[in-house]
Amino acid sequence: MKILFLNGPNLNLLGTRQPEIYGRTTLADIERKVRDRAEALGVEIEFRQTQHEGELVGWIHQSKGLVHAIVLNAAALTHTSVAVRDAITAVQVPVIEVHLSNIHAREEFRHHSMIAAVCRGQIAGFGLESYLLGLQAAVSINDHP
Numbered sequence: 001m002k003i004l005f006l007n008g009p010n011l012n013l014l015g016t017r018q019p020e021i022y023g024r025t026t027l028a029d030i031e032r033k034v035r036d037r038a039e040a041l042g043v044e045i046e047f048r049q050t051q052h053e054g055e056l057v058g059w060i061h062q063s064k065g066l067v068h069a070i071v072l073n074a075a076a077l078t079h080t081s082v083a084v085r086d087a088i089t090a091v092q093v094p095v096i097e098v099h100l101s102n103i104h105a106r107e108e109f110r111h112h113s114m115i116a117a118v119c120r121g122q123i124a125g126f127g128l129e130s131y132l133l134g135l136q137a138a139v140s141i142n143d144h145p
Contacts, residue, residue, distance in 0.1 A: 001042075003138045004067040005034065005131070006059055007049035008075035014100075021101050025128050034131050041139055053077055053084065060087040069094045069120075069138035071131065078103070078113050088118045094141050098134040099124040 007027060010017060015026035031047045038045045046067075050056050056077065063070055070088075072095050077084050088095050095118070102125030103110045116122050120141055123133045 001142055002044045002067045004063050004070045005045060005047045006070055006072045008056055008077045009051045011049050011075050023127050030128050030131050033128060034135055037132055037135055043139060053081055057083050057087045060091055063093050064091040068142045071096045071098055071134035071138055073098045078115055079110055081114055085115050085118055095119045096134045096137045097122040098130045100127050100130055
């Protein structure tokens with residue numbers, strides 16, 4: 001089983017960007033923990049991060065037929081991108097939406113996710129654990145579709 005982890009804008013700054021919200025864990029720390037858990041589960045993962053909406057859309061397009069699921073933290077694009085939403089719909093690969101912070105407990109504009117309705121589910125507010133829960137959800141939906 002192969003699971004693709006996609007990360008949107010500004011997540012490369014984790015660890016230093018607003019640590020009161022996102023903590024001090026870096027994206028590299030998250031990737032390391034996810035890789036360790038994936039290895040224990042016998043799952044292959046790929047981790048990517050971009051600042052660019054078009055690149056994220058392209059990666060979603062390329063995933064069709066190559067991965068069993070996508071775990072997606074679209075970051076700010078969660079709240080604004082019809083293009084990401086349409087890409088998810090087009091490829092028909094199950095997507096688990098994840099967020100480090102609880103987007104529903106933050107600024108009003110973050111309460112709405114453009115992609116939630118086309119994802120299998122949303123995990124938010126658990127920091128690093130959101131990614132590990134996303135991995136588990138991706139494995140689970142493929143074991144029990």
